[in-house]
Amino acid sequence: MAQVLEFKLPDLGEGLTEAEIVRWLVAVGDVVAVDQPVVEVETAKAMVEVPCPYGGVVTARFGEEGTELPVGAPLLTVAVGEPADGDGAGAAAAARQPEAKDAESSEYSGNVLVGYGTAGPAARRRRVRRDAPAVASAPAAVPAAPAPVTAPVVVDGPVPVISPLVRKLAREKGLDLRALRGSGPDGLILRADVERAVRAAETPVAAPATAAAPSVVAVGERSEMGAPPAEGWERVPLRGIRGAVADKLSRSRTEIPDATCWVDADATELMAARTAMNAAGGPKISLLALLARICTAALARFPELNSTVDMAAREIVRLPSVHLGFAAQTERGLVVPVVRDAHTRTAESLTAEFARLTESARQGTLTPADLTGGTFTLNNYGVFGVDGSTPIINHPEAAMLGVGRIIPKPWVHQGELAVRQVVQLSLTFDHRVCDGGTAGGFLRYVADCVENPAVLLRTL
DSSP: OOEEEEEEOOOOSTTOOEEEEEEESOOTTOEEOTTEEEEEEEOSSOEEEEEESOOEEEEEEOSOTTOEEETTSEEEEEEESOOSSSSSHHHHHHHTSSBOEEOSOGGGSSOOSTTSOOOOOOSOOOOOBOSSOTTSSSOOOOOOOOOOOOSSOOOOSOOSOOOHHHHHHHHHHTOOGGGOOOOSGGGOOOHHHHHHHHHHHHSOOOOOOSSOOOSEEEETTEEEEOSSOOTTOOOOOOOHHHHHHHHHHHHHHHHOOEEEEEEEEEOHHHHHHHHHHHHTSSSOOOHHHHHHHHHHHHHHHOGGGSEEEETTTTEEEEOSSOOEEEOEEETTEEEOOEETTGGGOOHHHHHHHHHHHHHHHHHTOOOGGGGSOOSEEEEOGGGGTOSOOOOOOOTTOSEEEEEOOOEEEEEEETTEEEEEEEEEEEEEEETTTOOHHHHHHHHHHHHHHHHOTHHHHHHO
């Protein structure tokens, strides 16, 4: 007799709590093998193909393409085991059983997602019973019992909400989940539903008046919205990459006491050195690769900046390897791919890896491993045609080097005024890991290497 197992959206790691279904790779009735990709989802980090840990016949799919699901929500059910009549009828019969058995948490039941870390088995999840057959398009999910809480939200009966994040948000805002109508499959309550209810509760209701009240009330030089949004307003959800960036930048500014120093540098000799290297034959060397080589050499001299802060232990953790992140703008938003062990790579190797990661970023195929674990970030915002910036540190790193555009400018060279290729360099650093002397020393060394690449050769 075949058994119907439910495969849930696994824990994607790195604090990710939801994903959007981009494309189903299987249909109901298809036969799948263990670890076969069954759905492509988009997280705040990357596009990921999710493999199923079970082999058998797909009996149901939950969620249409474009639907956002929280971690732990059902993805599909699979009938596994020997068919009763050898032609799949047994699996189909199992699909008609009123109970779909929930296997041990799938995030540690096999090679679920390559590149995502998996935690050890947590408490066994409750089995899920349904009144409708498992082949229904979207049966209502009954979540495991939530942990005891002290917040003033009490839920007596079953509420269609799975995500612990949604429950936590509701508790913090004092919302009764029983009063909400979910927009997910079969009334599943999503984070967006809770946030919408919070906004509605916080929106002031205009008192009745005989005359039409103005939609905008001026207070000094500011305007406060005192009425529902006017026609033409647009609300853009902070979700996907944009939401992840917002969360990370907010956390960085909240937790890290950052400071910025900057310097102008004459990059004429660096540009000439690159031209000579590329004229010598072989693979072309990118400017970003040369700047990366300078960064890794500077971090070897000033290791304080290749670190992170553990406030719980009240320790600065200095890291032995340089995993260099670099900012890449894509159609989906800003991402920061990471070059592993950048301190061990040549300029040629760095060029190739930057090219590979940049192309993957544009195609949306970066893996979670490509986007995590950075220890220092290089941000070349000169490609946007700007000279300078005060970048926000990529939490939990300790520093970021920003590079502006390289343009001809008047410059005093060897005692005479000349037109030189000038660039502005800026360093934003966590003031907890070092003081201005160290940050200034790092930035001055970088500038010296830009102005005279022989300085780098002398220190290798």
